[in-house]
Amino acid sequence: MNIVAYARALPIADFELRFQSLFNQGRAMAFPCDAQGHVDLDTLSEAARENYFYARTVVGREYALPAVMPAAH
Numbered sequence: 001m002n003i004v005a006y007a008r009a010l011p012i013a014d015f016e017l018r019f020q021s022l023f024n025q026g027r028a029m030a031f032p033c034d035a036q037g038h039v040d041l042d043t044l045s046e047a048a049r050e051n052y053f054y055a056r057t058v059v060g061r062e063y064a065l066p067a068v069m070p071a072a073h
Contacts, residue, residue: 019055019063029055037068
């Protein structure tokens with residue numbers, strides 16, 4: 001089972017910035033972004049913003065470098 005923590009559903013983005021777990025292939029965090037990987041922090045809920053900053057902080061320790069992926073609608 002693929003477990004992904006998503007930001008608030010609106011607005012729907014065509015891309016997501018995905019942080020894949022280094023230790024569990026079924027775990028990732030993904031956030032709506034533009035084609036260049038820019039996340040609009042103002043559209044995220046507070047919890048999603050905290051998750052985003054956490055994922056960025058632990059890149060290389062818990063999560064791989066983020067990748068821009070087509071959003072799974």
